[in-house]
Amino acid sequence: MTTKDEWIAKDLKYVWHPDTQHKQYEGENFKPILIERGDGIYVYDAEGNQYIDGVSSWWVNTLGHSVPRLNKILYEQANKIEHILLADFTHRPAIELAERLVKLAGEPFAKVFYSDDGSTAVEVAIKMAYQYWYQKGQPQKRYFVSMTDSYHGDTLGSVSVGGIDIYKKIFQPLVFNTLKVSAPYCYRCPAGCQQGKCNIECLKEVVKLFKEHHNEIAAMIVEPLVQGAAGMRMYPAEYLNRLRILCDEYDILLIDDEVAMAFGRTGKYFAFEHAGIKPDIFCVAKGITAGYVPLAATITTDKIYNAFYDDFDKVKTFYHGHSFTGNPIACAVAVETLKIMQEAKIVENLPLKAEIFKKNLQKFKNLKHVGDIRHIGMIGAIELVKDRETKEPYPFEERIGHKVFLEALKMGAILRPIGNIIYFMPPLIITEAQIEMLTQIAYYAIQTVTEPNT
Numbered sequence: 001m002t003t004k005d006e007w008i009a010k011d012l013k014y015v016w017h018p019d020t021q022h023k024q025y026e027g028e029n030f031k032p033i034l035i036e037r038g039d040g041i042y043v044y045d046a047e048g049n050q051y052i053d054g055v056s057s058w059w060v061n062t063l064g065h066s067v068p069r070l071n072k073i074l075y076e077q078a079n080k081i082e083h084i085l086l087a088d089f090t091h092r093p094a095i096e097l098a099e100r101l102v103k104l105a106g107e108p109f110a111k112v113f114y115s116d117d118g119s120t121a122v123e124v125a126i127k128m129a130y131q132y133w134y135q136k137g138q139p140q141k142r143y144f145v146s147m148t149d150s151y152h153g154d155t156l157g158s159v160s161v162g163g164i165d166i167y168k169k170i171f172q173p174l175v176f177n178t179l180k181v182s183a184p185y186c187y188r189c190p191a192g193c194q195q196g197k198c199n200i201e202c203l204k205e206v207v208k209l210f211k212e213h214h215n216e217i218a219a220m221i222v223e224p225l226v227q228g229a230a231g232m233r234m235y236p237a238e239y240l241n242r243l244r245i246l247c248d249e250y251d252i253l254l255i256d257d258e259v260a261m262a263f264g265r266t267g268k269y270f271a272f273e274h275a276g277i278k279p280d281i282f283c284v285a286k287g288i289t290a291g292y293v294p295l296a297a298t299i300t301t302d303k304i305y306n307a308f309y310d311d312f313d314k315v316k317t318f319y320h321g322h323s324f325t326g327n328p329i330a331c332a333v334a335v336e337t338l339k340i341m342q343e344a345k346i347v348e349n350l351p352l353k354a355e356i357f358k359k360n361l362q363k364f365k366n367l368k369h370v371g372d373i374r375h376i377g378m379i380g381a382i383e384l385v386k387d388r389e390t391k392e393p394y395p396f397e398e399r400i401g402h403k404v405f406l407e408a409l410k411m412g413a414i415l416r417p418i419g420n421i422i423y424f425m426p427p428l429i430i431t432e433a434q435i436e437m438l439t440q441i442a443y444y445a446i447q448t449v450t451e452p453n454t
């Protein structure tokens, strides 16, 4: 029998992990954790240790781990048809899911284009927006506007519209040019305003850019309300609301990357609902299958779709497709996920839970190195700083977040951080008592690391 240590040795011999510097595993005690099974908000390692999945396994899990209804539907669909190409063929799960997504998002959404993950959903949105203008006789509208420190995926098109140095800097010679506006990072406001007391002054930069370049701009792409990978930076819904108006005014498409935020994460099915707006194109992935299997969708309106609809020889076809476009198993799991969410009123029941979550987060103010506390729906984030007065960050090399992560693991919680930001993104089914437990673990972990003498 292979022991746990032998499995880990083999892992390090054969597996190249994502976003990971493998040299850190040399000598050090910390090694990848071998997970055997999951149940609800918990996962269990090979030694039987229990951990709360505080980050929903990279933001994908909404209904907890190993959900009996989802296990059943996955097996049943595999027994019927596991995969069929989606060009000239179709299947019930793809049809049913598309109808549900369109109805859930509401008018004017009309069409669903499937792909595999968040990055591909963004690639589809970018190409769709550009080809739309091309076919409308405006091929010069070829630039995309995005925010500094934005994250839209790891493929080169999505990296092009992204803005985080560690994902982009090296690849700068390979990506296409985009236009950037300062992100509305309220804790460190680019317009110099005081947090919570502004009139969205940061939008002036957008207005200026749109005014000067609207004739060459195809679309602006945004992460709605929360810049996830940048460290769960949050901004007011009013920003999105006014951005929609500006996009209309300057004839620029609005692409809403809901990959991390859709399906309840912010307390509503889609984050754009908070702003009372509808984008022209939006992308979903992560939570769409409750974290089971990869699936993504780019959803748009008839206004966009009709620009592609013509006689065959006009060559207006959207020539884009992935082998696994609309995979039946993935679509069946997604349909069942939506059914469970609706029957159990998961999203409708979030406000109360979110209030308790928010209250728990306020306690972190007592810690000396907590600079900012952010919250929306089922996301909480704590920005650790070296100096609270000056907001001076901890240096990168200190890996303060990583140290907190290791402490929290010992206490039974997975809180894999983003740099100096400790964040909570638990499965939506987490109970109030479990929220209390999770935040308490984080509190002690942060205290242990940042105030070792107390």
Ligand SMILES: *Cc1c(COP(=O)(O)O)cnc(C)c1O
Pocket: 117, 118, 119, 120, 122, 151, 152, 153, 154, 223, 228, 229, 257, 258, 259, 260, 285, 286
């Ligand atoms: C995670 C993420 C993506 C990329 O999704 P993948 O499934 O990892 O390719 C794109 N956009 C946003 C906002 C994300 O958070």
